[in-house]
Amino acid sequence: MKEFDLIGRYFSNGGYKRKDVIIGIGDDCAVTKVPENQQLAVTTDTLVGGVHFLSDAPAKSVAYKTVAVNLSDLAAMGAEPAWISLSLSLPEVKEDWLAEFVDGLYELTQYYSVQLIGGDTVKGPMSMTITAQGFIPPGSELTRSGANPGDWVYVTGTLGDAGAGLDILQNTLEVKGEARDVLINRHYFPTPRVAVGTALRRIATSCIDISDGLLSDLNHILTASGCGANIHVDRLPLSRAITSAVDNDTAIEYALSAGDDYELIFTVSEEQKGNLETSLASTNVKATCIGQLSGHSSNLSLFKGEKPYTPKRDKGYEHNF
Amino acid sequence: MKEFDLIGRYFSNGGYKRKDVIIGIGDDCAVTKVPENQQLAVTTDTLVGGVHFLSDAPAKSVAYKTVAVNLSDLAAMGAEPAWISLSLSLPEVKEDWLAEFVDGLYELTQYYSVQLIGGDTVKGPMSMTITAQGFIPPGSELTRSGANPGDWVYVTGTLGDAGAGLDILQNTLEVKGEARDVLINRHYFPTPRVAVGTALRRIATSCIDISDGLLSDLNHILTASGCGANIHVDRLPLSRAITSAVDNDTAIEYALSAGDDYELIFTVSEEQKGNLETSLASTNVKATCIGQLSGHSSNLSLFKGEKPYTPKRDKGYEHNF
Numbered sequence: 001m002k003e004f005d006l007i008g009r010y011f012s013n014g015g016y017k018r019k020d021v022i023i024g025i026g027d028d029c030a031v032t033k034v035p036e037n038q039q040l041a042v043t044t045d046t047l048v049g050g051v052h053f054l055s056d057a058p059a060k061s062v063a064y065k066t067v068a069v070n071l072s073d074l075a076a077m078g079a080e081p082a083w084i085s086l087s088l089s090l091p092e093v094k095e096d097w098l099a100e101f102v103d104g105l106y107e108l109t110q111y112y113s114v115q116l117i118g119g120d121t122v123k124g125p126m127s128m129t130i131t132a133q134g135f136i137p138p139g140s141e142l143t144r145s146g147a148n149p150g151d152w153v154y155v156t157g158t159l160g161d162a163g164a165g166l167d168i169l170q171n172t173l174e175v176k177g178e179a180r181d182v183l184i185n186r187h188y189f190p191t192p193r194v195a196v197g198t199a200l201r202r203i204a205t206s207c208i209d210i211s212d213g214l215l216s217d218l219n220h221i222l223t224a225s226g227c228g229a230n231i232h233v234d235r236l237p238l239s240r241a242i243t244s245a246v247d248n249d250t251a252i253e254y255a256l257s258a259g260d261d262y263e264l265i266f267t268v269s270e271e272q273k274g275n276l277e278t279s280l281a282s283t284n285v286k287a288t289c290i291g292q293l294s295g296h297s298s299n300l301s302l303f304k305g306e307k308p309y310t311p312k313r314d315k316g317y318e319h320n321f
Numbered sequence: 322m323k324e325f326d327l328i329g330r331y332f333s334n335g336g337y338k339r340k341d342v343i344i345g346i347g348d349d350c351a352v353t354k355v356p357e358n359q360q361l362a363v364t365t366d367t368l369v370g371g372v373h374f375l376s377d378a379p380a381k382s383v384a385y386k387t388v389a390v391n392l393s394d395l396a397a398m399g400a401e402p403a404w405i406s407l408s409l410s411l412p413e414v415k416e417d418w419l420a421e422f423v424d425g426l427y428e429l430t431q432y433y434s435v436q437l438i439g440g441d442t443v444k445g446p447m448s449m450t451i452t453a454q455g456f457i458p459p460g461s462e463l464t465r466s467g468a469n470p471g472d473w474v475y476v477t478g479t480l481g482d483a484g485a486g487l488d489i490l491q492n493t494l495e496v497k498g499e500a501r502d503v504l505i506n507r508h509y510f511p512t513p514r515v516a517v518g519t520a521l522r523r524i525a526t527s528c529i530d531i532s533d534g535l536l537s538d539l540n541h542i543l544t545a546s547g548c549g550a551n552i553h554v555d556r557l558p559l560s561r562a563i564t565s566a567v568d569n570d571t572a573i574e575y576a577l578s579a580g581d582d583y584e585l586i587f588t589v590s591e592e593q594k595g596n597l598e599t600s601l602a603s604t605n606v607k608a609t610c611i612g613q614l615s616g617h618s619s620n621l622s623l624f625k626g627e628k629p630y631t632p633k634r635d636k637g638y639e640h641n642f
Contacts, residue, residue: 022360022462023462023464026465026545027398027464027465027466027545028364028394028395028397028398028465028528028529028530029362029363029364029394029395029397029398029400029455029462030362030363030364031360031361031362031363031398031457031462032360032361032363033360033361033459034355034361036357039343039352039353039354040352040353040354040355040361041350041351041352042350042351042352042353042404042406042438042439042452042454043349043350043351043406043439044406044407044408044439044440044441044450044452045408045441046408046410046441046443046445046450047443048410048443048444048445048446051443051444051445052443073349073350074349074350076349076350077348077349077350077352079350083363085363085364085365085452086365087365087366087367087408087450089367089369089448117363118363118364118365119365120365120366120367120450122367122368122369122372122373122448123369123372124367124369124372124446124448125369125445125446125448127410127443127445127446127448129365129367129408129441129450131363131365131406131452133363134350136352138354141343141344141350141352143344143348144347144348144349145348207349208349209349224347224348
């Protein structure tokens, strides 16, 4: 048995077991069963060491984040997660690192009842690709293209924390005490908004997750839906951690542009606002209305109070096709 | 738009279109529909530049091979291919290279009626991961574990050509003329045995594709099925190209151990031998019986004529989990 076959042993039990997995890890393919009357949602995201995560990031965070960004894509589509396949490229076999990676992977998959059904382990530069799959009833998928002028724009949770956490880790931002830990934690262990995604089915007119930053990702909705938006930066949801760590203007900049939050942006028609509150109540996640769509195609206007607001930076990461 | 978003444009039409793809490239997830009464087969393989393919391999070959090795896994399971997701990591954007890569990708996906439904493009060391999915009727999947003592062992096509082609490219084997082109071609453009895979449903008792080499991959069947095997090396199917290029003993060594052939190894009970011939007739692919399974668990014995044969090398590549 060769060195890299050994890696497979760390994953061979697949963690959480699902009844719809007929054959899991260990053959040429996994074999699964999609429930009747459900469509399949499929997403693939790759994280490269030194590009998408810090090269010295804890193994547990690397695993957690790779799973989370993929589940976040399923959430943004309104899908209920089911299975993941993992391709893991590593320059060398470090047993401690692998054990911690598997811990992070199984912690999140267990929580969301997701089974690892297969993958590949190769010797190469540190990088990991996950393909995640989930279920959506026909016609219930949340796309980027269904928004209409007049719809209200919401975001879940709080914005900017992960970006501030990254800057702390890179020593470009100095924060002490509990806020430091909270912000770093948000960078290392993002929470995919899975329950919100399914709760938004047939309520939201469009949805996307925030990987590149609020402005960048909201623009994808505007382009796909042919709408504009008026966004009020003083309504952006900010955590106590970020407001205690930086001044309000800086917090707004993080919230607009830093990315990696994995919160959801979604739009809701006036008529569905009541249903939205009821539907989100069960998820224990707060959603904040930050503005409204306009008919001015792709025109994203920011306001602070009554005045137009110009963002100071427009940082964003390389993105999916 | 950032440099790596541009890459996505090369893939944005997804090539071949299938009716079971409801949403293709361009949203957070693809959305697809598995036909009623079909199970889903899922496989993931990663190819790293300089590890799984030569760093200077033509882009068309890299694309072709990445798709082919994944379709080969589907074939080994008896699945009919449907969709692929591609994650592409490249150190830089070279338009000529990308155009040729897309050509190779679409040539093969068009041929097998497979749609590219999504993926990711990232800046990083050259590597590509494909997750391929296909359909199998319940109970028809070909596993590694269903073989029984007394079953006959078959391989498709000819063995060893791809390994000889690689050695030619690496200047460790000198071959001239047409044979040189044939062998290099087999390395660069492997043929996944898709039609054979589906033809073997309910006929073969086990199946695997040859990625690491005949000995290494047959051993996976023996381990999973708890059988031994007696294999006759003088029955190994060898191409005219390889027998004209090297002596018979060397050709046998390539056939046993070189890998990357992406032919299928499968086992068939005595009772099903007649059905096998009928079933394979439509595929235009020859299968050769190279031996028989024994009850001696995991014991793989080689014979040349009546005498035991000891292979000179046991080369194999790093492998899946």
